[in-house]
Amino acid sequence: MEFPEGLKYSKEHEWVLVEDKVAIIGITEFAQHELGDVVYVELPEVGEKVVKGDPFGAVESVKAVSDVFAPVGGTVVEVNDTLPESPETINEDPYGDGWMIKVEMTDKDDLKDLMSAEEYAEYIEQQKEGDEEEEDEDNGDDEDEDEDKDK
DSSP states (O other): OOOOTTOEEOTTSEEEEEETTEEEEEEOHHHHHHHOSEEEEEOOOTTOEEOTTSEEEEEEESSOEEEEEOSSOEEEEEEOTTTTTOTTHHHHOTTTTTOOEEEEESOGGGGGGSBOHHHHHHHHHHHHHHHHHHHHHHHHHHHHHHHHHHO
Protein backbone atom coordinates (compact mmCIF):
# COMPACT_ATOMS: atom_id res chain seq x y z
CA MET A 1 0.00 0.00 0.00
CA GLU A 2 1.26 3.44 -0.92
CA PHE A 3 1.63 6.43 1.44
CA PRO A 4 3.44 9.15 -0.52
CA GLU A 5 6.05 11.25 1.27
CA GLY A 6 5.32 14.95 1.41
CA LEU A 7 1.68 14.44 2.37
CA LYS A 8 0.22 14.66 5.87
CA TYR A 9 -2.23 12.04 7.12
CA SER A 10 -5.10 12.00 9.64
CA LYS A 11 -6.26 9.17 11.90
CA GLU A 12 -9.55 9.25 9.97
CA HIS A 13 -7.56 8.29 6.81
CA GLU A 14 -7.53 11.60 4.94
CA TRP A 15 -4.42 12.98 3.29
CA VAL A 16 -3.36 16.61 2.95
CA LEU A 17 -1.03 18.23 0.44
CA VAL A 18 -0.13 21.79 1.43
CA GLU A 19 0.52 24.44 -1.20
CA ASP A 20 1.07 27.78 0.58
CA LYS A 21 -2.16 28.38 2.55
CA VAL A 22 -4.20 25.86 0.55
CA ALA A 23 -4.68 22.27 1.68
CA ILE A 24 -5.63 19.73 -0.97
CA ILE A 25 -7.56 16.93 0.74
CA GLY A 26 -8.53 13.39 -0.24
CA ILE A 27 -8.88 9.93 1.28
CA THR A 28 -5.94 7.55 1.52
CA GLU A 29 -5.35 4.40 -0.47
CA PHE A 30 -6.00 2.47 2.76
CA ALA A 31 -9.41 4.15 3.15
CA GLN A 32 -10.50 3.51 -0.43
CA HIS A 33 -9.28 -0.09 -0.16
CA GLU A 34 -11.32 -0.64 3.01
CA LEU A 35 -14.40 0.95 1.43
CA GLY A 36 -14.27 -1.01 -1.80
CA ASP A 37 -15.71 0.34 -5.05
CA VAL A 38 -16.78 3.96 -4.55
CA VAL A 39 -20.15 4.63 -6.18
CA TYR A 40 -21.09 8.09 -4.86
CA VAL A 41 -19.29 11.14 -3.47
CA GLU A 42 -20.86 14.04 -1.60
CA LEU A 43 -18.79 17.24 -1.48
CA PRO A 44 -19.31 20.70 0.03
CA GLU A 45 -19.88 23.84 -2.03
CA VAL A 46 -17.13 26.34 -2.81
CA GLY A 47 -17.22 29.03 -0.12
CA GLU A 48 -18.39 26.70 2.65
CA LYS A 49 -16.44 26.69 5.89
CA VAL A 50 -15.05 23.38 7.12
CA VAL A 51 -14.13 22.78 10.74
CA LYS A 52 -11.16 20.62 11.64
CA GLY A 53 -12.42 17.22 12.84
CA ASP A 54 -15.95 17.68 11.47
CA PRO A 55 -17.39 15.88 8.42
CA PHE A 56 -17.28 17.85 5.18
CA GLY A 57 -18.64 15.19 2.85
CA ALA A 58 -19.31 11.51 2.39
CA VAL A 59 -18.14 8.60 0.29
CA GLU A 60 -20.52 5.77 -0.51
CA SER A 61 -19.23 2.42 -1.63
CA VAL A 62 -20.75 -0.96 -2.32
CA LYS A 63 -19.93 -1.80 1.34
CA ALA A 64 -20.81 1.33 3.34
CA VAL A 65 -21.30 5.08 3.55
CA SER A 66 -18.50 6.91 5.34
CA ASP A 67 -18.17 10.52 6.38
CA VAL A 68 -15.03 12.31 5.29
CA PHE A 69 -13.55 14.52 8.01
CA ALA A 70 -11.72 17.80 7.60
CA PRO A 71 -8.11 17.38 8.74
CA VAL A 72 -7.77 21.20 8.72
CA GLY A 73 -10.19 24.09 9.10
CA GLY A 74 -10.85 26.82 6.57
CA THR A 75 -12.86 27.80 3.52
CA VAL A 76 -13.46 25.53 0.54
CA VAL A 77 -11.90 27.23 -2.49
CA GLU A 78 -12.33 24.38 -4.99
CA VAL A 79 -14.04 21.00 -5.24
CA ASN A 80 -13.19 18.16 -7.58
CA ASP A 81 -16.16 18.45 -9.93
CA THR A 82 -15.31 15.21 -11.73
CA LEU A 83 -15.97 13.00 -8.66
CA PRO A 84 -19.79 13.12 -8.63
CA GLU A 85 -19.80 11.85 -12.24
CA SER A 86 -16.78 9.53 -11.83
CA PRO A 87 -16.56 8.47 -8.17
CA GLU A 88 -14.40 5.47 -9.10
CA THR A 89 -11.54 7.96 -9.62
CA ILE A 90 -11.01 7.76 -5.84
CA ASN A 91 -10.27 4.04 -6.19
CA GLU A 92 -8.14 4.46 -9.27
CA ASP A 93 -6.00 7.42 -8.16
CA PRO A 94 -6.63 8.40 -4.52
CA TYR A 95 -3.56 10.68 -4.28
CA GLY A 96 -3.89 12.27 -7.72
CA ASP A 97 -7.07 12.79 -9.72
CA GLY A 98 -9.08 11.46 -6.74
CA TRP A 99 -8.48 14.57 -4.59
CA MET A 100 -11.72 15.87 -3.09
CA ILE A 101 -11.48 19.51 -1.98
CA LYS A 102 -9.07 22.41 -1.66
CA VAL A 103 -9.31 24.46 1.52
CA GLU A 104 -7.75 27.81 2.31
CA MET A 105 -6.57 27.09 5.85
CA THR A 106 -7.43 29.44 8.68
CA ASP A 107 -4.67 28.06 10.93
CA LYS A 108 -1.58 26.24 9.68
CA ASP A 109 -1.15 24.87 13.23
CA ASP A 110 -3.91 22.38 12.30
CA LEU A 111 -1.18 20.52 10.41
CA LYS A 112 0.71 19.77 13.65
CA ASP A 113 -1.81 17.06 14.58
CA LEU A 114 -1.31 15.18 11.31
CA MET A 115 1.11 12.31 10.68
CA SER A 116 3.98 11.88 8.24
CA ALA A 117 3.88 9.02 5.72
CA GLU A 118 6.07 6.90 8.02
CA GLU A 119 3.93 7.64 11.09
CA TYR A 120 0.75 6.87 9.12
CA ALA A 121 2.16 3.54 7.89
CA GLU A 122 2.91 2.61 11.53
CA TYR A 123 -0.59 3.72 12.55
CA ILE A 124 -2.13 1.47 9.88
CA GLU A 125 -0.05 -1.49 11.10
CA GLN A 126 -1.28 -0.88 14.66
CA GLN A 127 -4.87 -0.72 13.38
CA LYS A 128 -4.45 -4.02 11.53
CA GLU A 129 -2.89 -5.68 14.59
CA GLY A 130 -5.77 -4.43 16.74
CA ASP A 131 -8.28 -5.88 14.28
CA GLU A 132 -6.48 -9.24 14.28
CA GLU A 133 -6.42 -9.32 18.09
CA GLU A 134 -10.17 -8.60 18.18
CA GLU A 135 -10.78 -11.45 15.75
CA ASP A 136 -8.62 -13.78 17.89
CA GLU A 137 -10.56 -12.75 21.01
CA ASP A 138 -13.87 -13.34 19.23
CA ASN A 139 -12.73 -16.80 18.14
CA GLY A 140 -11.54 -17.54 21.67
CA ASP A 141 -14.93 -16.63 23.11
CA ASP A 142 -16.67 -19.04 20.76
CA GLU A 143 -14.39 -21.89 21.83
CA ASP A 144 -15.18 -21.20 25.49
CA GLU A 145 -18.90 -21.34 24.74
CA ASP A 146 -18.46 -24.66 22.93
CA GLU A 147 -16.56 -26.07 25.91
CA ASP A 148 -19.34 -24.96 28.26
CA LYS A 149 -21.90 -26.80 26.13
CA ASP A 150 -19.87 -30.00 26.35
CA LYS A 151 -19.98 -29.98 30.17
